[in-house]
Amino acid sequence: MLADYSQHYLPNGIRLLFIPTKKFKTFSIGFFLHQELNQDVAALNALLPAVLEQGSRLYPDKLTLQRKLENLYGADLAADILKSGERHLQAYIFESAHDKYLGENGKLLQQGMSVLGSVLGDPLLVEGGFREDYVNQERIQLIKDIKALLNDKAAYAYERCMELMCADERFGTYKLGRIEDYDRIDAKGLYRYYREIFSSNPLDIYVIGDLHEQQVLQAAGEAFKFPRNAEPKTLPVTEIERPVEEVRHYEEEMSVNQAKMVLGFRTYTGYRDKQYCALLVYSGILGVFPHSKLFMKVREEAGLAYYVHSRLERHKGLMIISAGINSGDRQKAREIIERQLDDMAAGRISDAELANTKSGLVNRLRSQQDSPNQLISFLLDGSVGGKTYTVGELIDGIEAVGREEIKAVAEKIKLDTEYLLRPREGVI
């Protein structure tokens, strides 16, 4: 089902997956460096892509680099930091319009690869470290970004719930780390860290587009020459077996109009688990789609919320229910949600709910193949989760789920933490 891909190793040992396809207007190169999610190195991980993106030896400042990209028909180079289970991933994605729409005869791949190689493998150095001013500037920006989480109340409530729920687990680490850790990082230390993880941590490159395999491998081999250890470091797996002793409740007040309720559950089912597909179906029936129980009952029948849904953190085995409500309706909304969970556990699921959820999940999986970024994300999940499914395997797995499997999943699911962001008393 998934477009065919081939796996290769560059001369320095980097794994490269090539997905040849003619259907896109673009070609993409995704470069992902894996590190364990850990409070001690989180700020370093977040700062590194930001600093590398400021310039390299060949393109020594952002202006020069951006102009180079503009001349490559506005190609996009995005450096980002992702959290996936207890993995911390540096993501560098280059995307360019394909030559065939620009009359450029195939030179864009080599040029794109070379820009990416320069930014990642040949950074701008001053006296054995990164440029101090770049590091300072990005430190300030990241501290600002951490504080700016507050600006999106739904995202803020979600992150707060995760932070509180997993306070003594690696997963409780915010993807940008802690503000206080940034002060301890200097330009030389960051460079040493860069050398260490670029040579020893797992690293994947994904290339997608209407390209020739030989040209891809040649361009990648030339672009990524930095030294690598023979065997990449083994990173710890995500821990999902944390028992719930008692449900924890947290509330915060803020000058807002709408209350945000976030419920964090442990499912004890991870990405590589046999029950993974049953969990997808469980969460789908409960709250992923407009036909799901939460949307139908809390929104369509009771009119209490504009948004209400459940989401999975598939590698950590968490399920998170979120809703935006009037704080006066909290109890009512809570009761309706509780009833839906009871119905799930008791197997009160209609044939239509079961069938429609399966079709909805299958539709999503198939649709992912029409987006280069989603294709990359799918392969990356395999790399992070330690199990590579094909789309066909997941579809078969979803189709095979019955009420018994859903019940088995439901029995394991435990509410761990309830978080509420509510309007300050007397306001509004």
Place this chain on the structure above:
Amino acid sequence: MEENYKLIENRELQETLYHYRFYPGLDLYVLPRPGYQKKYAVFSTRFGSIDNRFRVEPDQEVVELPDGVAHFLEHKLFEDERGNVFDRFAALGASPNAFTSFTQTSYLFSCTANFEQSLNHLLDFVQEPYFTKKTVQKEQGIIGQEIKMYEDHPHWRVFFNLLAGLYREHPVRNDIAGTIESIAQITPDLLYCCYNYFYHPSNMAIFIVGDLDPGQVSRQVEDNLDGRNYKSLGQIVRLFPREPAEIMQERTVQELVVSEPILFLGFKDIVVENLQGRDLMRREILMELILDILFGSSEQLYNELYRDNLIDENFGAEYSAEINYGYAMIGGETRDPDQLYQRIMEAVTKIKTCGVSAEQFERHRRKVIGGYIRRFNSLEFIANNFLAYHFRNTALFDLPAILQDIRREEALELIEENLDPSLHAVSLIIPSKED
């Protein structure tokens, strides 16, 4: 059945689009996309939040609407006598959605199986309204929560506060969803009245894209329309108040829970209301280019502001041109809104004397064409934008040709004419004191 269509070719994108027109005036566009799993269909009406005063020829009676009706109608169309429309799509594994903008309302679905049935559902539910007192009342609660959610959203607030500062009369100054008070005035009768005019096929269009046979799709749409006994409808005359050139308010400040201030600066374009079709699109492309030359990440100003920690990566500028209004908007989060404001205004003044170099112009032109091609990966982008351009009598596929045609001299003239300091307003969100 006789096949009656026009082919629209785009050489740059290597795409061929099929255009059909059916009685009583519905436009259908089908774009085949071989190799894609997904099929995407969008059914849109030219009825947005700004269409709040109108009459329908030959009638002289003017209908006036409270704010938020187009958006409210969008929500309500998802319910009919048979129940919830979502369920019918769900049974097919299709994913439906809808959105309302200033100028249009769109209903859509995407699917990877059961396309024919899903398309019938889309055509049916959009053409079969069902509004009752009870369902209208329930929706007032749901949309009330949507409005409250946006009230807490600083980037949404800074945007609408700026529009309210730029415009004195034009309804673009009002929130798309209306207010809790305005939607309380909505009744089933009012919804039916709007529906009967704006959801007439002559005011609508459909765009479908995916690995499809255009002939088959067009027959299906035509058949669906056939049994519905549409009569032709008189011209809808949209009545907009005369918008004075002057802005409403120079500076709007709102306190919200934010980590640092957010500054948006807007320039009102008072020439755009006289433009149509390709001229309108030409102006849009030129303005996008000028704004990118002024504020883009490959230019001096952006890099200086970034180095001085006055902006972050989300700082940006954009231009919007509709048939009877237009504006440029610049801004982002900043620690020092006064200083950022000053630097932006200096840059606008400076470009009027220093101009734009040929190298800059070509480089940014390249960037626009590459970005345009890249966006054509997304079926949603193509369909949604095609119809947005269609309703302003422009064509998304014309962009490469116009882009090749524009000249640097035009950009220089436009800078003189637009971005007039006497027509600018500022919107500011500041952190609330108690938090």
